[in-house]
Amino acid sequence: MLLRSKEVLADGAIVEMVLWRLPKPVAGSSHMYKYRLYYGRGDVRIVGYDNERLKGDHRHLDGKESRYSLRRRPIITESTGRRCLSRHCEELLRRSNPGAA
Secondary structure, eight states, X not given: OOEEEEEEOTTSOEEXXXXXXXXSOOTTOSSSEEEEEEEEETTEEEEEEEEETTTEEEEEETXXXXXXXXXXXXXXXXXXXHHHHHHHHHHHHHHHOTTOO
16 A cells, blocks of 8 residues: 545545555556545545556546546656645545635
């Protein structure tokens, strides 16, 4: 495991990032990483990014799942993988507080 971070925000929402380097890509993904990024409250996932076997890279937004290509991002290495997850984490935090700029 390269990264594991879990934070409970003041409003009770949870932001969690997990990143593993694998010996071979998860079926459906073209990179050597398995990852999970979660933002939710209670038992409700509000936003998530992950790559499951056969589903590959995808995201969950407001209860809807859609493909998400990391190929549009820089080549993933350990450091860029961490930055990519961190960038999405920032997106989730913005989404959790839409009035803040």
